[in-house]
Amino acid sequence: MPSDVFFMDLSATSRENLPDKLGRLINKAGIKKILGKKDHTAIKIHFGEKGNTAYIRPVFIRRIIETIKKTGAMPFLTDANTLYVGTRCNAVSHITTAIENGFAYSSMDNTPIIIADGLFGKSETPVTVDKKNCGQVYIGSEIVHATALVSVAHFKGHELSGFGGTIKNVGMGSASRRGKLDQHSNVSPKIKRKTCIGCGECAAHCPGEAIFLEDKKAYITKEKCIGCAECIVRCPTGSITINWNQTIPVFMEKMVEYTCGVLKNKQNKALFINFITDIAPKCDCLSYTESPIVNNIGVVASLDPVAIDQASVDLVNQQQGLSHTALKTGLAPGEDKFKGLYPDVDWSHQLAYAEEIGLGTRDYKLVKLRTLAYKKSE
Ligand code: SF4
Numbered sequence: 001m002p003s004d005v006f007f008m009d010l011s012a013t014s015r016e017n018l019p020d021k022l023g024r025l026i027n028k029a030g031i032k033k034i035l036g037k038k039d040h041t042a043i044k045i046h047f048g049e050k051g052n053t054a055y056i057r058p059v060f061i062r063r064i065i066e067t068i069k070k071t072g073a074m075p076f077l078t079d080a081n082t083l084y085v086g087t088r089c090n091a092v093s094h095i096t097t098a099i100e101n102g103f104a105y106s107s108m109d110n111t112p113i114i115i116a117d118g119l120f121g122k123s124e125t126p127v128t129v130d131k132k133n134c135g136q137v138y139i140g141s142e143i144v145h146a147t148a149l150v151s152v153a154h155f156k157g158h159e160l161s162g163f164g165g166t167i168k169n170v171g172m173g174s175a176s177r178r179g180k181l182d183q184h185s186n187v188s189p190k191i192k193r194k195t196c197i198g199c200g201e202c203a204a205h206c207p208g209e210a211i212f213l214e215d216k217k218a219y220i221t222k223e224k225c226i227g228c229a230e231c232i233v234r235c236p237t238g239s240i241t242i243n244w245n246q247t248i249p250v251f252m253e254k255m256v257e258y259t260c261g262v263l264k265n266k267q268n269k270a271l272f273i274n275f276i277t278d279i280a281p282k283c284d285c286l287s288y289t290e291s292p293i294v295n296n297i298g299v300v301a302s303l304d305p306v307a308i309d310q311a312s313v314d315l316v317n318q319q320q321g322l323s324h325t326a327l328k329t330g331l332a333p334g335e336d337k338f339k340g341l342y343p344d345v346d347w348s349h350q351l352a353y354a355e356e357i358g359l360g361t362r363d364y365k366l367v368k369l370r371t372l373a374y375k376k377s378e
């Protein structure tokens with residue numbers, strides 16, 4: 001049976017602005033079904049790295065908070081610390097970055113930020129999943145302790161998973177540092193010395209500070225590599241490779257298994273929202289944002305974490321790609337934008353595997369919210 005995915009486009013009128021429409025979308029999608037009075041509700045978002053501008057606008061997050069509070073639940077904003085050295089790698093700089101990006105207590109309807117895995121990413125709770133790749137997964141404790149979850153993901157491209165949506169936000173984003181490392185552990189890039197020209201691009205952009213240059217050739221210190229794949233997309237000569245066929249499917253499967261772990265104690269207590277806006281080619285962990293590959297589309301909400309990502313991919317792929325962006329092939333409506341960005345990545349594997357292990361279904365019904373007409377006097 002198909003899962004409902006509720007969709008709002010970005011048209012607004014004097015009868016209903018976009019935050020109001022978003023509130024209506026969330027109610028339609030079933031927020032009242034999943035939240036009870038006093039439910040400690042983790043709103044899992046990405047606050048954006050310092051310098052990034054594609055993360056979800058705070059005004060929309062505020063409306064989500066207000067809608068949750070109307071149910072009597074007690075929301076808090078959360079994310080887990082990053083693996084790489086950046087502005088969100090410990091709770092102090094993470095919260096500081098969040099505030100600088102507009103998520104201050106006062107603008108978020110007096111809602112606190114609680115970093116899920118604590119000061120240094122060590123506050124984790126192991127959750128048994130008994131899946132193909134992971135027996136246990138390691139999740140930021142405060143997300144495990146929360147009694148309900150609302151995932152709010154910014155939908156965009158991603159170097160390793162093709163796209164990043166709900167599954168990435170929940171599975172990767174909620175993992176503690178150990179959990180993130182576990183998911184990236186088999187991404188092990190290698191440098192072809194023959195073609196390396198020693199330009200240093202890879203080293204300059206390596207968030208793990210794992211690459212050094214010697215005699216105009218690049219070398220990776222394995223122990224420092226966090227498997228983010230940034231060097232691969234940076235290299236102008238294609239000298240950095242991984243075994244895409246073996247590595248990426250396992251990475252995606254682990255991400256899906258982590259999502260199962262996060263949702264294990266939240267059966268019928270989780271709602272998923274994807275903002276399909278500012279659809280950048282790479283994730284919001286970067287300290288800059290490249291031009292969007294298609295125009296803004298809208299917001300989707302669902303109780304099914306697989307259906308919502310499938311619907312989001314389809315909505316993006318239906319668009320005309322924008323020229324003069326990172327998207328060089330697959331620009332026509334109907335063509336695969338994520339394959340166009342990352343030809344070596346089969347994004348569909350994460351959804352196929354998620355469906356296979358019962359996380360949700362790729363079969364969905366898109367329920368479109370109508371835009372309320374202008375007031376009669378106008
Ligand atoms: S994958 Fe590349 S960029 Fe990422 S940490 Fe490893 S060496 Fe650095």
Ligand code: SF4
Nearest residue numbers: 196197199200202235
């Ligand atoms: S980016 Fe590529 S060519 Fe440049 S130093 Fe690194 S591996 Fe060599």
